[in-house]
Amino acid sequence: MAGHTESEAIETGLDGPLLLSERIRNALTDEIAAGDLQPGTALDEQQLADRFGASRTPVREALRQLAVSGLVDIRPRRGVVVARVTPERVMDMFETVAEIEALCVRLATYRMTPAERGRLLELHDEASRAAEAEDVDAYDGINAAFHETLYQATHNAFLAEQAISLRGRLNAFRRTQLRYKDRLARSIAEHGAILAAIAEGDGETASRRMRAHMSNAAIALRRYLELHT
Amino acid sequence: MAGHTESEAIETGLDGPLLLSERIRNALTDEIAAGDLQPGTALDEQQLADRFGASRTPVREALRQLAVSGLVDIRPRRGVVVARVTPERVMDMFETVAEIEALCVRLATYRMTPAERGRLLELHDEASRAAEAEDVDAYDGINAAFHETLYQATHNAFLAEQAISLRGRLNAFRRTQLRYKDRLARSIAEHGAILAAIAEGDGETASRRMRAHMSNAAIALRRYLELHT
DNA sequence: TCTGGACGTTATGTATACATAAATTCCGAA
DNA sequence: TTCGGAATTTATGTATACATAACGTCCAGA
8 A cells, every 4th residue: 555644644653663752642642542541641741751651741742642542632731631432422433433334345345456455255164164163353453454444435535534543442441351252153143144245346335234233332332331320 | 602722722722822833824724725735845944934924943843743744745854835636636535525525424314413403404595696796706605504404403513624625625725626516506506406305315326416416527527627737 | 877885964762951930838917 | 626728839831961973074085
């Protein structure tokens, strides 16, 4: 993929060791995504600087960038906190991602190369095996690859970037959910149905099925949120 | 609108005078969007600091945030330049925005309140009058309001934010284009067709028409790009 | 004249210092 | 004891200073 990603606009990926501010940004992103830094947590600049063995300057830069991504809230002169999102907002995000995914599938159906189609089938097989082995982590990884392959197959680099970015932002808030055993199997089945529609070249059907697929995940998520808040 | 916008995550909009870094960010955003700062232009930190009567620190913060938004490219230790986008990328962006708009219209059709529907019709009338008066600037403003009203009418605050943000990013690159007289009239007609579908509650048709509407604008843009590059 | 490398210059990346607004604490009055 | 406000403290916002990598220049050699 020739297109430059959001992050590449800063990192370039070529110039050897990352800048301090970049390393801090990545670390904080990971920690927020993993839930190590829970929503509402205050982020003290000096404290973070000490932790990373840096001064406040690169820490500040990292925090400002995280704010643009929506991962933290900055209240001028009142500090930075990990963004606290309401369940309604999470559902809004989920619906948005679902619609974007549906959109990507539709475009991808009409534009993907045979190689990309093959890659999707391959990933689907891998996912099935991971599901049978009940290896949830492996499934998660393959699942992400499946979706990202779809994004790339739209042959719209910008859209793919947006989709990846959105998916990442959602991940940051959907903690350790969706580990129900039957959800995994159903997810596989739903992927299969989507692939079938793609194989027939029916982008509209594929799109509808993807929306339903994401919607099912959202319903599971809503149940989770109602239980654990 | 209760939802907090991307930028509000930083500005809050309540705490009186904006931070220096915010003012600089806004100013640079406007200048890039207006084309005063052309793609490829190198942005010297000290120079900008002098211009804004500030030190390098807030300038740097502003530049980092612009990089996350994709308005500038930062190459570590090699400086900041206004993002140079290829025509292909602009077309990718345009297609993405078109699909998002189509998506918004579909959701909005099924969810908008009578008040929102009335507001759309009102804006449509205003736009018609501006078009007849050939007041392009007024039309631009009303047009933006029309689209933003549609975003809000999805009743998905996150999606609305994304749509506004994407539209803004596209604006930043589509210079002083689309001033063909007939394009304006056709744009009005297309809006009318979209509204008609909305009135009938036919979200799918409204969505298709919006996609076509944006596609027409994209075609005009492509012609412009091919001519002026 | 052209190529290549060393040197000097410049701008970025980071650290530190200072100003100021917000939060906290403490004290006095009711 | 409780409430209100002033003083103190703390952390953010900004400025400045320093280290270093990238760039340009200049000169030597072919």
